[in-house]
Amino acid sequence: MSGAGPISQDWEPVVLRKKAPTASAKTDEKAVNAARRAGADIETQKKYNAGTNKAASSSTSLNTKRLDEDTENLAHEKVPTELKKAIMQARMEKKLTQAQLAQVINEKPQVIQEYESGKAIPNQQIIGKLERALGTKLRGKK
Numbered sequence: 544m545s546g547a548g549p550i551s552q553d554w555e556p557v558v559l560r561k562k563a564p565t566a567s568a569k570t571d572e573k574a575v576n577a578a579r580r581a582g583a584d585i586e587t588q589k590k591y592n593a594g595t596n597k598a599a600s601s602s603t604s605l606n607t608k609r610l611d612e613d614t615e616n617l618a619h620e621k622v623p624t625e626l627k628k629a630i631m632q633a634r635m636e637k638k639l640t641q642a643q644l645a646q647v648i649n650e651k652p653q654v655i656q657e658y659e660s661g662k663a664i665p666n667q668q669i670i671g672k673l674e675r676a677l678g679t680k681l682r683g684k685k
Contacts, residue, residue, distance in 0.1 A: 633677035
């Protein structure tokens with residue numbers, strides 16, 4: 544900066560102000576009362592479900608009605624009685640307990656118990672393991 548002359552500062556003044564009042568601040572109680580005293584027209588609006596904890600989209604009445612009208616019976620498929628008896632007979636012929644058979648097919652004893660009592664939901668993988676372990680055909684007898 545040699546030969547440029549004296550250094551001068553050319554700053555513009557900065558003015559800090561508060562923000563303009565927001566819409567909610569304009570409609571607070573003080574502003575409304577001041578407007579009433581001044582005789583200004585005040586427009587009020589009642590909002591539906593304002594101040595409640597309900598979501599606007601939670602219309603349960605439609606879903607409830609649909610559920611009430613629904614008569615479809617939804618239940619899991621259970622093990623057929625032929626399969627239960629076939630598993631039991633094949634296991635008895637091999638002289639295995641439920642726990643031993645479960646160990647052979649690498650499942651829990653509870654699984655064999657559910658299949659033999661008819662409470663299990665049929666799983667083709669487990670039925671295949673049982674067929675291999677017992678040496679009999681369990682599927683396709685229907």
